Amino acid sequence: MSKRTVELHWGKHHQNYVDGLNKQLATSMFYGYTLEELIKEGYNNGNPLPEYNNAAQVWNHHFFWESMQPESGGSPEGGVLQQIEKDFGSFTNFREEFICSALSLLGSGWVWLVLKREERKLSVVCTRNAISPLALGDIPIMNLDLWEHAYYLDYKDDRRMYVTNFIDHLVSWHTVTLRMMRGEAFVNLGEPNIPVA
Amino acid sequence: MAFTTLVVAGVLSPRILAPSCSLPSSGSVFFVLGAGGGEFRRHGPRRFVTPLRGGGCKGVGRRQNCHVLYCANEVNVVTEDDTMNDVADDESASDAETEENADANGDTVDALESSDPDEVGPVTWIEQQPLPYPSDALEPYISKETVEQHWGIHQHIHVERLNGMIGGSEWEGMSLGQMMLSSFNEGREAPHPPFFHAAQIWNHDFYWRSMQPGGGSKPSERLLKFIKRDFGSYDGMIQQFMDAALTQFGSGWVWLSYKGSKLPHVNSRSPIPSDNYGRLVISKTPNAINPLVWGHSPLLAIDVWEHAYYLDYEDRRADYVSTFLEKLLSWETVESRLKKAVIRAIERDGHVSRKHVRKQLLAQGKSRIRARPQQANENARGQTSSQEKPLGV
Numbered sequence: 001m002s003k004r005t006v007e008l009h010w011g012k013h014h015q016n017y018v019d020g021l022n023k024q025l026a027t028s029m030f031y032g033y034t035l036e037e038l039i040k041e042g043y044n045n046g047n048p049l050p051e052y053n054n055a056a057q058v059w060n061h062h063f064f065w066e067s068m069q070p071e072s073g074g075s076p077e078g079g080v081l082q083q084i085e086k087d088f089g090s091f092t093n094f095r096e097e098f099i100c101s102a103l104s105l106l107g108s109g110w111v112w113l114v115l116k117r118e119e120r121k122l123s124v125v126c127t128r129n130a131i132s133p134l135a136l137g138d139i140p141i142m143n144l145d146l147w148e149h150a151y152y153l154d155y156k157d158d159r160r161m162y163v164t165n166f167i168d169h170l171v172s173w174h175t176v177t178l179r180m181m182r183g184e185a186f187v188n189l190g191e192p193n194i195p196v197a
Numbered sequence: 198m199a200f201t202t203l204v205v206a207g208v209l210s211p212r213i214l215a216p217s218c219s220l221p222s223s224g225s226v227f228f229v230l231g232a233g234g235g236e237f238r239r240h241g242p243r244r245f246v247t248p249l250r251g252g253g254c255k256g257v258g259r260r261q262n263c264h265v266l267y268c269a270n271e272v273n274v275v276t277e278d279d280t281m282n283d284v285a286d287d288e289s290a291s292d293a294e295t296e297e298n299a300d301a302n303g304d305t306v307d308a309l310e311s312s313d314p315d316e317v318g319p320v321t322w323i324e325q326q327p328l329p330y331p332s333d334a335l336e337p338y339i340s341k342e343t344v345e346q347h348w349g350i351h352q353h354i355h356v357e358r359l360n361g362m363i364g365g366s367e368w369e370g371m372s373l374g375q376m377m378l379s380s381f382n383e384g385r386e387a388p389h390p391p392f393f394h395a396a397q398i399w400n401h402d403f404y405w406r407s408m409q410p411g412g413g414s415k416p417s418e419r420l421l422k423f424i425k426r427d428f429g430s431y432d433g434m435i436q437q438f439m440d441a442a443l444t445q446f447g448s449g450w451v452w453l454s455y456k457g458s459k460l461p462h463v464n465s466r467s468p469i470p471s472d473n474y475g476r477l478v479i480s481k482t483p484n485a486i487n488p489l490v491w492g493h494s495p496l497l498a499i500d501v502w503e504h505a506y507y508l509d510y511e512d513r514r515a516d517y518v519s520t521f522l523e524k525l526l527s528w529e530t531v532e533s534r535l536k537k538a539v540i541r542a543i544e545r546d547g548h549v550s551r552k553h554v555r556k557q558l559l560a561q562g563k564s565r566i567r568a569r570p571q572q573a574n575e576n577a578r579g580q581t582s583s584q585e586k587p588l589g590v
Contacts, residue, residue, distance in 0.1 A: 012512045107484040108447040129447040148503035
């Protein structure tokens, strides 16, 4: 991911979302809400309010920057790898599914690795425009920006190369591990520990 | 058959000869083999004659369904009419071009998921139209690199994917416009898979032809009159364009279209208030939707997907749109499309609207001495010619 892309993406796009949101909040009833509350309330069960887009994009981009790390990628270790293997069969399967999902998205959006609350497993979802799994009730673990502004300068139309490079070289498994650990506090991934009387 | 007599009873315009539509209660539209319509020649196996349900459709329902056919025809007119010669002459040329592109971009094409590797020597049912100007003709506003990437690679991907998708399906053999409308699935549910690609190809063709090197400047007097009437002023229109373009969140298009009539010719509605029939409207659409599916007649398209401007303007969408409007837009094309759109709308409605009649009368009255009261005539004319009056004119 080139320097120019990061400068533009973070400095202009992300900044614009922040500024836009601040302007909106000045006169809206959501003044004083935290970002996550804004997303959950603003989503309004599928009929997003005006503040939603800006808030979600700010959150999504922040999540995105943190999901990456220079010269990282490869495959995860330990607990995360175990969980991925349990839920996807193997790391290669997960990687393939992630890439396929990303390529099947039409238009602008995001592709996520989420921890689903109900099903208590990891899964890959893609969302359009600014929809966030937070609004849908799941716990996001990692995401990738598939809006064209994220990759057009570097890869032009070659989305596959962009996603492959992300998975192979940029995704930060340390952050993923941290987020999984936090997620486990909300979702019981193992068998319930029933005490024997 | 009672069905036919109901139809022939004069509710519909004489263009439909042997319709057999059904209400789209199942969410899909069944197309009809018109006996006289040459445009139907290439329909795939998607023809159904379904039995009437519950005592038959009301006249209104029937009209709604059958007019989708008109839209499909019109789409052919819109895409192929002004480039009819081009398409006919350049078919071999564009074939060669698409082949060339495929070869030249060997790496990128292979790197992407190519549609069907088994089909060597791909059958191209749909091709994109060639650019009406050389790829560096839009410099310095849109760079040669962008044009080549946008037209050559990006649009080409859609063509490839579409061709790979429709082989052997019900859409095989349809023209692009018909495919687009029939796969839209009336907007109530998700569109069928070919819609995205078909619509994007159509939209992009439309977009390239909305521009010309050395375009921009002001529209002609006649067009300006329309603009002033519908938007207040030329600047008002530009303002609305900018608003629509900047508020289109995500990927999409901004359109100037002619909203023909109040009658529901298609089942999907546009989100703009519907009392501005017979007017120019500016609309923004997400992803690949275009106003044809709402029954409007598009006059110009601006691609505000980020790929259209990112290489030249990076994130400055406002600059891109204002440059487009001031320096690239081809008002002549818009005007010719508007003329066709008005004619089409009149034909489609099957009757002459009161406004048009009034205009005719005024024009006649100008050349004669106005002895008789205009009012009485106009009302009388309006009554007799608009058979569909009860349907909400």
